[in-house]
Amino acid sequence: MILEKLGSSLKSGIKKISNAIFLDKKLIDQIIKDIQKSLIEADVNITLVFSLTQKIKKIAYDETIPSIDKKEQLVKLIHDEILLILGGESHELKLPKQASIMFLGLYGAGKTTTIAKLGFYYAKRGRKVALLGLDTQRPAAMEQLKQLAEKTKLTYFIETPEDKEKNKKMSSTKRSLDLIKKYESDLKKYDLILIDTAGRDGLNEDLVKEIELLNKTLKPTYRILVMPADVGQTAKVQATEFKKALSIDGVIITRMDGTSKAGGSLTACAETSAPVYFIGVGEQIHEIETFNPESFIQRLLGMGDLQALLEHVKSATDSGQQQRIEDRLAEGKFTLLDLYSQLEQMNKMGSMDKLLGMIPGMSAAKIPKEALQKQEAKMKNWKSAISSMTETEIENPEILEKQTSRIARIAKGSGTTTTEIRELLKQYKMLKEMMGMQSGMQDGNIDPKMMQKMAKKFRGKIKL
Ligand SMILES: Nc1nc2c(ncn2[C@@H]2O[C@H](COP(=O)(O)OP(=O)(O)OP(=O)(O)O)[C@@H](O)[C@H]2O)c(=O)[nH]1
Numbered sequence: 001m002i003l004e005k006l007g008s009s010l011k012s013g014i015k016k017i018s019n020a021i022f023l024d025k026k027l028i029d030q031i032i033k034d035i036q037k038s039l040i041e042a043d044v045n046i047t048l049v050f051s052l053t054q055k056i057k058k059i060a061y062d063e064t065i066p067s068i069d070k071k072e073q074l075v076k077l078i079h080d081e082i083l084l085i086l087g088g089e090s091h092e093l094k095l096p097k098q099a100s101i102m103f104l105g106l107y108g109a110g111k112t113t114t115i116a117k118l119g120f121y122y123a124k125r126g127r128k129v130a131l132l133g134l135d136t137q138r139p140a141a142m143e144q145l146k147q148l149a150e151k152t153k154l155t156y157f158i159e160t161p162e163d164k165e166k167n168k169k170m171s172s173t174k175r176s177l178d179l180i181k182k183y184e185s186d187l188k189k190y191d192l193i194l195i196d197t198a199g200r201d202g203l204n205e206d207l208v209k210e211i212e213l214l215n216k217t218l219k220p221t222y223r224i225l226v227m228p229a230d231v232g233q234t235a236k237v238q239a240t241e242f243k244k245a246l247s248i249d250g251v252i253i254t255r256m257d258g259t260s261k262a263g264g265s266l267t268a269c270a271e272t273s274a275p276v277y278f279i280g281v282g283e284q285i286h287e288i289e290t291f292n293p294e295s296f297i298q299r300l301l302g303m304g305d306l307q308a309l310l311e312h313v314k315s316a317t318d319s320g321q322q323q324r325i326e327d328r329l330a331e332g333k334f335t336l337l338d339l340y341s342q343l344e345q346m347n348k349m350g351s352m353d354k355l356l357g358m359i360p361g362m363s364a365a366k367i368p369k370e371a372l373q374k375q376e377a378k379m380k381n382w383k384s385a386i387s388s389m390t391e392t393e394i395e396n397p398e399i400l401e402k403q404t405s406r407i408a409r410i411a412k413g414s415g416t417t418t419t420e421i422r423e424l425l426k427q428y429k430m431l432k433e434m435m436g437m438q439s440g441m442q443d444g445n446i447d448p449k450m451m452q453k454m455a456k457k458f459r460g461k462i463k464l
């Protein structure tokens with residue numbers, strides 16, 4: 001369907017955020033680049049794209065936000081901002097008991113087709129609909145409306161060949177006014193009248209004059225501008241001009257199915273505060289939908305709603321990650337990434353103290369505050385170092401010890417020192433060994449003897 005590409009790249013961006021263990025700068029920059037590219041391809045205004053990226057960066061680079069919260073905030077931000085640029089709340093066309101809608105727009109915008117579609121839509125919902133054809137300009141217009149009305153079994157009032165012959169000396173505007181008079185009493189029997197008007201090449205004086213006259217005579221409940229989605233961002237100029245000249249009440253965007261520029265026209269309408277009431281999504285009579293930004297974005301992102309999306313982020317972060325580590329351990333695999341997650345988890349719990357306290361013989365080792373701060377700084381550098389490693393290096397840190405040139409490269413690439421990286425590797429080795437011993441525990445019960453053995457072995461070695 002429409003904007004498929006935008007949807008899939010937004011989805012993949014959100015997935016990358018959800019699944020990331022580190023939301024590091026490299027990853028964030030890549031996600032931002034993808035989102036930017038697809039929004040621009042969907043013809044969304046560059047200023048809006050830029051403002052969205054700035055907001056993403058502000059959260060993503062904020063070191064004070066914990067990783068889990070950051071993921072949630074980012075997903076919520078992307079959702080909310082796109083919702084906003086699509087117009088925020090949805091607008092429903094509220095029709096009184098007796099209503100009429102006049103449709104305006106340039107040549108070929110989709111007015112006549114949309115009228116038939118809407119007539120069909122409202123008739124199905126119990127309205128007594130009549131179509132009124134006032135496009136006396138284009139010779140084939142009346143025949144087109146008639147055919148569409150017959151196909152949809154709707155009542156229609158048009159200029160007959162006899163009317164045309166009788167009024168052949170009149171201007172087309174006058175002929176339209178004459179039709180209004182002719183059908184005045186007939187139209188009273190219907191509770192929804194959909195009025196087709198003539199298009200023009202542009203919003204010129206002629207068109208404004210004609211529409212003003214029709215508007216004054218008909219006094220429709222609503223004046224709706226019809227625009228095809230392929231006008232992209234220029235929808236903004238069109239909507240603004242029509243709003244100024246003719247005080248339109250809202251917009252219908254047609255041909256959403258056939259263009260990559262749909263994002264441009266939708267967001268342009270939101271920018272001019274012209275509510276988009278319906279979108280046309282195909283040539284068939286039933287291919288019209290009410291436009292609701294929230295459900296539109298849900299479809300784009302492929303999630304039920306924001307809540308479901310956030311739940312997904314949470315579960316991908318918590319249990320998914322934990323499960324992964326457990327699986328790896330079961331397989332006898334333990335990588336640097338797992339080490340980092342474990343350390344981060346411990347840090348988050350503030351439980352280095354507690355953890356050590358559980359080990360007999362280590363309880364006396366009270367950790368001073370400065371040491372914890374030092375540990376945090378160290379973690380930050382380790383994180384940068386791991387980010388600069390290749391996947392093979394992360395998965396098999398042993399190769400770093402064999403090929404020390406790798407350590408130098410990583411240090412250079414991450415702005416850390418080789419000493420720091422060696423220390424990280426030492427911690428890794430030690431923890432891996434510790435894990436190996438732990439796996440000898442029965443049902444997760446800590447065997448005090450084993451603990452003491454571990455304490456003895458590692459006393460003084462866990463560097464903080
Ligand atoms: N694919 C697709 N085609 C559409 C849609 N809406 C309208 N069209 C097509 O767009 C073309 C122009 O539609 P019309 O309804 O004749 O446009 P109009 O604004 O009445 O044109 P004028 O009366 O000449 O000003 C037709 O071929 C329609 O079938 C849509 O949502 N999707």
Ligand SMILES: [Mg+2]
Binds near residue numbers: 141
């Ligand atoms: Mg038409």
